[in-house]
Amino acid sequence: MEPRPHMEPLYRPHGVEERWQRAWEEEGLYRADPSSDAPSYVIAVPPPNVTGALHMGHALNGTIQDSLIRWHRMRGFNTLWQPGYDHAGIATQAVVERELRREGTSRQEIGREAFVERVWQWLHEYGGVIMGQFRRLGSSLDYERERFTMDDDYIRAVMRFFVHLYERGWIYRDNRIINWCPDCRTSISDLEVEHIEVDDALTYARYLLADGDGAGDGYVTVATVRPATILADVAVAVHPSDERYTQLIGREVIVPVVGRKVPVIADDRVEPEFGTGALKITPGHDPVDFEIGRDHGLPELTVIGFDGRMIGDIPDMLVGLTEEEAGDYVVEWLREEKLLEKRESYRHAVGHCERSGTRIQPLVSLQWWCATEELARPAIDAIQSGRVRFHPPVHGRVALDWLTAIRPWNVSRQLWWGHQLPIWYCPDGHVTCAETEPDACAECGTAELRRDEDVLDTWFSSALWPFATLGWPDDTPALRAFYPGDVNSTAREIIFLWVNRMLMAGLELLGDIPFHDVIIHSTILAPDGRRMSKSLGTGIDPLDVIEAHGADATRYGLLKMSSGQDVRFSYGPIEEGRKLANKLWNVARLLLADVGDVVPDARPRELEERWILARIDTTRAELEADLDAFDFAHAVDRLYHLTFDDFCDWYAEAVKPRLYAGDEDARATALAALERLLKLLHPVMPHVTEEIWANLPRRETRLIVAPWPGPDERFAADVGALVGVQEAAERFRRSGVSTPLEADEKRIFDAVVRPERGGGGGENGNIEAERERLRGEIARAEEMLANERFVERAPAAVVEAEREKLERYRRELDALGG
RNA sequence: GGGCGGUUAGCUCAGUUGGGAGAGCACCAGCUCGACAAGCUGGGGGUCACUGGUUCGAGCCCAGUACCGCCCACCA
Numbered sequence: 065m066e067p068r069p070h071m072e073p074l075y076r077p078h079g080v081e082e083r084w085q086r087a088w089e090e091e092g093l094y095r096a097d098p099s100s101d102a103p104s105y106v107i108a109v110p111p112p113n114v115t116g117a118l119h120m121g122h123a124l125n126g127t128i129q130d131s132l133i134r135w136h137r138m139r140g141f142n143t144l145w146q147p148g149y150d151h152a153g154i155a156t157q158a159v160v161e162r163e164l165r166r167e168g169t170s171r172q173e174i175g176r177e178a179f180v181e182r183v184w185q186w187l188h189e190y191g192g193v194i195m196g197q198f199r200r201l202g203s204s205l206d207y208e209r210e211r212f213t214m215d216d217d218y219i220r221a222v223m224r225f226f227v228h229l230y231e232r233g234w235i236y237r238d239n240r241i242i243n244w245c246p247d248c249r250t251s252i253s254d255l256e257v258e259h260i261e262v263d264d265a266l267t268y269a270r271y272l273l274a275d276g277d278g279a280g281d282g283y284v285t286v287a288t289v290r291p292a293t294i295l296a297d298v299a300v301a302v303h304p305s306d307e308r309y310t311q312l313i314g315r316e317v318i319v320p321v322v323g324r325k326v327p328v329i330a331d332d333r334v335e336p337e338f339g340t341g342a343l344k345i346t347p348g349h350d351p352v353d354f355e356i357g358r359d360h361g362l363p364e365l366t367v368i369g370f371d372g373r374m375i376g377d378i379p380d381m382l383v384g385l386t387e388e389e390a391g392d393y394v395v396e397w398l399r400e401e402k403l404l405e406k407r408e409s410y411r412h413a414v415g416h417c418e419r420s421g422t423r424i425q426p427l428v429s430l431q432w433w434c435a436t437e438e439l440a441r442p443a444i445d446a447i448q449s450g451r452v453r454f455h456p457p458v459h460g461r462v463a464l465d466w467l468t469a470i471r472p473w474n475v476s477r478q479l480w481w482g483h484q485l486p487i488w489y490c491p492d493g494h495v496t497c498a499e500t501e502p503d504a505c506a507e508c509g510t511a512e513l514r515r516d517e518d519v520l521d522t523w524f525s526s527a528l529w530p531f532a533t534l535g536w537p538d539d540t541p542a543l544r545a546f547y548p549g550d551v552n553s554t555a556r557e558i559i560f561l562w563v564n565r566m567l568m569a570g571l572e573l574l575g576d577i578p579f580h581d582v583i584i585h586s587t588i589l590a591p592d593g594r595r596m597s598k599s600l601g602t603g604i605d606p607l608d609v610i611e612a613h614g615a616d617a618t619r620y621g622l623l624k625m626s627s628g629q630d631v632r633f634s635y636g637p638i639e640e641g642r643k644l645a646n647k648l649w650n651v652a653r654l655l656l657a658d659v660g661d662v663v664p665d666a667r668p669r670e671l672e673e674r675w676i677l678a679r680i681d682t683t684r685a686e687l688e689a690d691l692d693a694f695d696f697a698h699a700v701d702r703l704y705h706l707t708f709d710d711f712c713d714w715y716a717e718a719v720k721p722r723l724y725a726g727d728e729d730a731r732a733t734a735l736a737a738l739e740r741l742l743k744l745l746h747p748v749m750p751h752v753t754e755e756i757w758a759n760l761p762r763r764e765t766r767l768i769v770a771p772w773p774g775p776d777e778r779f780a781a782d783v784g785a786l787v788g789v790q791e792a793a794e795r796f797r798r799s800g801v802s803t804p805l806e807a808d809e810k811r812i813f814d815a816v817v818r819p820e821r822g823g824g825g826g827e828n829g830n831i832e833a834e835r836e837r838l839r840g841e842i843a844r845a846e847e848m849l850a851n852e853r854f855v856e857r858a859p860a861a862v863v864e865a866e867r868e869k870l871e872r873y874r875r876e877l878d879a880l881g882g
Numbered sequence: 883g884g885g886c887g888g889u890u891a892g893c894u895c896a897g898u899u900g901g902g903a904g905a906g907c908a909c910c911a912g913c914u915c916g917a918c919a920a921g922c923u924g925g926g927g928g929u930c931a932c933u934g935g936u937u938c939g940a941g942c943c944c945a946g947u948a949c950c951g952c953c954c955a956c957c958a
Contacts, residue, residue, distance in 0.1 A: 071917095073917075073918060073920095074918085074920065075918095075920095254955095259954090259955075266958085286958080287958060288958060289958070290958090333956080333957095334957090334958085335957045335958080337957080338957040338958065339957080339958060342958095343957090343958055344958075345958095346958095350956080350958075351956050352956040352957085352958075353956090353958085354956090355956075356956095412957085412958090413955085426956095458886065458887080461885095461886090462885085462886075462953070462954085465885085465954085466954085469954095556952080556953080557952095557953085559953095560954095587952085589951090591893095591894090593950085593951085624895090624906085625894070625895075627895070627896070628887085628888075628895080629886090629887055629888075629951090629952075630887080630888080630951065630952070631894080631895080632893095632894065632895090633894090634893075634894045634895090634907085635894095635907085636893080636894055636895090636906055636907045636908090637894075637895085637906070637907090639906080639907070639920095640905095640906055640907080642920080643906095643920075643921095646918070646920065646921095647917090647918070647921090649917085649918080650917040650918035650921085651917060651918080652917080653917045653918080654917035654918085655917085656917095657916090657917075697895085697896080698896085698898095701896075701905075701906095704905090704906085705905090712917085712918090713922085716917080720916095720917090724916075797923070797924065798924085817923095818915070841902090844902070845902095848901090848902095848938090848939090851938055851939085852938080853937095853938035853939090854901090854938045854939070855938090856938080857937085857938060857939090858901070858938070858939080859901085862901050863901095865901085866901085869902095
């Protein structure tokens with residue numbers, strides 16, 4: 065043990081926190097032990113993007129997980145908090161591509177191999193800073209076990225997963241419409257598409273009947289927000305029971321500009337009430353139209369390329385234009401041909417790439433897909449049966465709804481950074497799927513193989529995080545010791561992307577759920593209620609908060625404010641945490657001043673000592689219930705009031721005179737009570753508690769691994785022992801009226817309230833004011849008890865409580881001679 | 883379009899089977915007490931969004947309205 069440092073009146077977290085963070089890690093106290101016999105408690109950190117920096121969500125989530133981990137470590141569990149990073153395919157590739165552009169080159173120019181090499185180089189230089197920032201928060205991750213989704217072992221796990229699904233028959237290649245981001249130059253999944261309201265123009269265009277017989281007006285009008293896609297129209301659809309159009313079904317109309325004759329078809333996916341009730345069908349560029357087109361056997365024409373430019377069988381002058389330019393041309397053409405009925409402004413939600421913000425281009429493309437119904441089934445059961453519980457529970461139902469209506473998963477991305485698909489083609493077009501590069505085509509045996517160039521969706525590998533980090537697919541000691549895990553704590557927005565897929569992958573590959581509790585933590589908004597975001601300038605850097613107030617205060621504050629679904633960040637709770645740390649520090653100074661060779665030992669003699677030990681024990685039980693329910697805001701609130709109100713304002717003040725008098729029993733008991741208080745606070749505020757712990761005499765273990773206090777019923781009967789004194793103090797402070805007290809109560813009263821120093825009015829306080837107050841209370845109670853219906857229908861306990869209150873007020877009034 | 887959450891003190895938020903509206907911050911007043919002025923004690927401040935209903939009794943339960951936010955979504 066190091067020498068006891070001088071304890072200054074003001075607790076300064078700087079230096080102290082970093083010192084303990086280094087000590088805990090260097091002494092191996094964060095380490096999980098795969099060979100331990102103790103029950104395990106496992107949380108895998110949501111792997112942050114390897115390019116990213118700590119934001120407020122990380123800080124809150126890190127605090128939640130660390131508090132649980134530290135609590136269980138003290139309770140004797142073999143804890144593993146698994147650290148690591150996600151390679152974050154699109155995000156990382158975008159960062160490095162941006163850098164290449166600044167250098168005047170591009171990934172296409174330097175080629176795939178050099179580009180991937182460049183990404184690794186970038187990561188070694190700038191990536192992977194978050195784990196250092198997690199350390200600064202005091203996070204007790206087992207840093208020696210850090211994993212990366214692009215580690216060789218992890219890649220092997222991803223390949224195994226893919227081949228497994230392929231062999232199950234759930235992986236297939238299909239030419240379907242996908243969400244194409246022209247900026248990222250890749251497909252993205254439905255979950256990565258963000259719908260944003262935009263103002264568009266709705267163009268009403270007339271399609272002339274090909275066999276114009278004079279009946280009606282000889283045309284049908286359709287509405288579109290994307291006039292350029294008219295060039296790829298292959299049909300017009302109407303609702304089968306829409307009487308306006310029944311006579312048109314089966315006839316042909318002429319697509320403007322290109323002059324193509326296309327059929328009028330009937331489909332009940334058309335909404336008769338919208339627009340004109342006639343829908344132009346563009347299977348190549350619209351998801352609904354694609355489905356309708358497939359069902360009616362229509363061709364899929366493409367007029368917009370992967371670069372967002374016009375291509376295909378269209379007038380030469382349009383080739384190479386943007387969709388918008390081409391659209392303007394089409395509208396102008398319609399106007400000249402008198403086929404433009406009208407244009408009106410129209411506000412609607414349009415899909416955008418959530419990473420680049422670019423408007424999604426629905427395109428037909430040959431991609432790899434994963435059929436997910438079979439994977440989802442066990443996950444659905446796990447949630448329905450309650451084996452996996454969400455906190456708050458509402459998110460379980462949301463997760464369930466998604467799983468129940470799950471759709472095929474587009475798993476291929478047209479990127480270079482990521483896990484390249486383990487798919488090889490031979491010149492004859494045969495497909496070989498294997499974990500490692502095969503020698504020959506599985507079908508025809510030719511050795512001439514070409515690997516598919518696409519990489520897998522980043523979330524495909526994230527799905528394996530709870531067990532690929534433990535060595536799966538190998539049967540390792542870590543996997544046996546730490547799977548299944550216990551808790552997953554994460555942000556609301558990745559329930560589908562990540563949580564559900566971990567459930568599916570874990571159940572499919574290991575036959576068991578990866579965790580039984582899912583915590584969905586609050587979203588912390590900027591103080592003005594907007595999202596915290598760098599680009600909006602509304603972000604608050606948690607490292608700045610730690611710098612200014614300390615990690616303990618930051619942890620406390622984040623837990624305190626994280627009660628609702630969304631919560632505005634404010635410094636109030638952080639300040640509260642800082643005050644709590646300072647208060648704790650100072651009460652420790654009081655109890656440790658002139659401590660001599662007294663060691664902690666609970667041997668209570670007086671009322672206030674039995675009382676505080678009872679209060680600490682009941683708070684321990686309540687705290688455990690809060691933590692078991694993942695109710696962190698209540699847990700820290702409880703700790704605050706235990707420390708301030710009970711421990712400092714009442715107990716410490718009451719026992720102070722005996723400490724000054726050199727009462728060694730009082731001293732030893734005080735230290736024992738402080739010990740227990742420190743233990744309860746440690747999971748939330750690890751640094752200040754460890755620092756004080758180190759100052760306690762004869763301390764041979766670290767608080768971080770000190771045993772969590774068990775139930776202590778010895779003084780339970782004394783938990784209300786101070787009620788009389790506290791009421792007397794309240795009365796005295798309110799009106800200066802003294803209450804007759806027993807000798808030991810009087811001693812506590814005098815120590816805590818110190819009437820001789822003013823505050824009230826002494827024995828001659830305002831007795832009449834107090835009588836008046838009591839008469840008011842009595843009147844109210846009498847009124848309630850006079851209400852027959854209340855007496856008849858209210859629960860007996862409530863009525864009885866009211867009677868007791870009345871009796872007490874009357875006694876008190878009598879004592880005041882009223 | 884569908885679903886979910888929210889609306890309580892100036893601010894950020896609690897309020898646990900319906901039974902006297904709370905905390906922290908801010909504000910005001912008083913305390914230089916042998917841990918802490920980054921402290922202590924006390925105080926002011928609320929039509930619990932609105933309307934109706936159930937009940938002896940509603941912040942809480944029911945119906946509806948308004949506003950804010952989130953998620954999902956193939957009405958062009």
